[in-house]
Amino acid sequence: MRESIRSAATATLHLLLGAVVSLLCYLMVGVVLFTAVLSLTVIGAGVLPESVLLLRRLADWERRLTAARSGAPVPEAYLPLEGPLPERVRTAVADPSTLADLLWMAAKLLYGMVLLYAVMVLWAPALLVDGAWTGLLGRRPVLLPLIDRLADLSAAWSRTLLTPGPAAARDAVLAARVEQLTATRAGAVAAHGAELRRIERDLHDGAQARLVALSMRIGLARRAYAADPEAALRLLDDAQDQAEQALAELRHVVRGIHPPILTDRGLTGAVRALAAGSGLEVTVTADTLEPAHPGPDAMGAPDAPDTPSAVVARAPAAVEAAAYFAVAEALTNAAKHSGATRASVLLARTPTGLRAAVRDEGRGGAEAAEGAGSGLLGLRRRVAALDGTVRLTSPVGGPTVIEVELPCVW
Structure with missing residues (x-):
């Protein structure tokens, strides 16, 4: 009762x-x-x-x-x-x-x-x-x-x-999608503009300065050749050094646009190279994201073309590049701001695309550092341009986990 x-x-x-x-x-x-x-x-x-x-x-x-x-x-x-x-x-x-x-x-x-x-x-x-x-x-x-x-x-x-009703729901979903795409497009345009300014700055401050110095060295060497061949030779040696430095600057700029290592080694190999050069103790766990390059087996014969590793589809180049830069940004932030000595990277295929997660054992609080030039805003814009999502978990005291989901068809 x-x-x-x-x-x-x-x-x-x-x-x-x-x-x-x-x-x-x-x-x-x-x-x-x-x-x-x-x-x-x-x-x-x-x-x-x-x-x-x-x-x-x-x-x-x-x-x-x-x-x-x-x-x-x-x-x-x-x-x-x-x-x-x-x-x-x-x-x-x-x-x-x-x-x-x-x-x-x-x-x-x-x-x-x-x-x-x-x-x-x-x-x-x-x-x-x-x-x-x-x-x-x-x-x-x-x-x-x-x-x-x-x-x-x-x-x-x-x-x-x-x-x-169905019509109202459909119209509302369409309106929300249009609003989302408008915001995504604005973010992609902003990210593209920032990338162009970065490339222009790198070319102006790096490769262009090296090429100007190279031109001056060659000009001085040509003038000094008749009167002092040894001085001209020294100037040509300096010019060669300047040319090598200019090439290094150009390679650095090209890697910022689309890293050649992605084409050569695939996403897993490229991320392992990032981990090796990050300055942290990084563990990389990767699902099979791309086919292994054919190579000799234990008997010296090439891999059979019908082995499973040779038929696994790779993610689209834009998706791989976005995942690569996301991992690079996360590891850079971990090395510069978190105070961590260890980090881990997970790459995995999902039913709808590609997932990349970076975890560091640092001090946390990464969200507060977003407006201070940590690059998280640019990372979100790059991922959003591909209709992906970024999830950041960074309580004070750590750990910091950045997860990126990128849709694609395998």
Whole structure:
């Protein structure tokens, strides 16, 4: 009996809060009518999007009440009300969810109050009848469970009315995807611009300076050749050194665009080379991400072309490059900022793409260092350009884990 009373009280509270929403719906009807009249004028058109947003908040409150009662969230699918005023007005009017919310509001005016009235009337006989029924006959309550059913009925009606239809859900998903792609494109453009500026700076400060010095040495050597051949020879030696340094600078710039080691060794070999030169004790664990290069076996014969290692597909070049630079950035940050001496790298194939994870045992707090030039923002933009995701876990005290998921077809 006590459990039935407690459950009925919870159901009554739900219906009471639903009745509050019904009262707000009454007020919202006045807002809707006022907005409809004002929308006929140019000045009043600006009220329409705000009224729709207010209606969405009211419907969202009902969704939370329904989810709390039923234990399952109620989906929503709204088009974003953004941009200039004419665009916001068109979106507010054209959004199928606006009409669905209006229908729910009209229905809530009725069932929200009616169900509460029914429950209030039911409480007194429920206590009397169920008290005698259980006290004298030892039977289960029969009227108190009806209060629970009325609350469940209210939640079911709200869920049916507020659940978006296929068209609304499709439009909302499309709008969210467009918004995501817009942000991704902006990030990709910013990352591309930063990369171009870096390349220009490296060429200007490195290779170009070396080539200018090389030209000067050759010019001086040509002038000194007739009068002092030994001095000319020394100048040519200096010019050769300058040429080698310029080539080294150019190789450094090229590696920043697309590392040749990726083509030569594949992602696993390239990451192992990164680990070896990182200055940390790095353990690399790699799934089979690319086919092994054919080589001689123990008897000196080349690998058979039909061995499993020769038919494993590699990830696309752009995906491999993004994973490579993500690992490089993570290891660089670990060596410079974390204070760690050990790190680990995991490369693995997933059903939808490629996963790369770097973990260091440093001091943590990497998120706070993002705005201080740690490169995490650039890393996110590079990965987002390929529709990938970056997850950073770095509590103070460590460890720091950076996980990159890149979609691709194997």
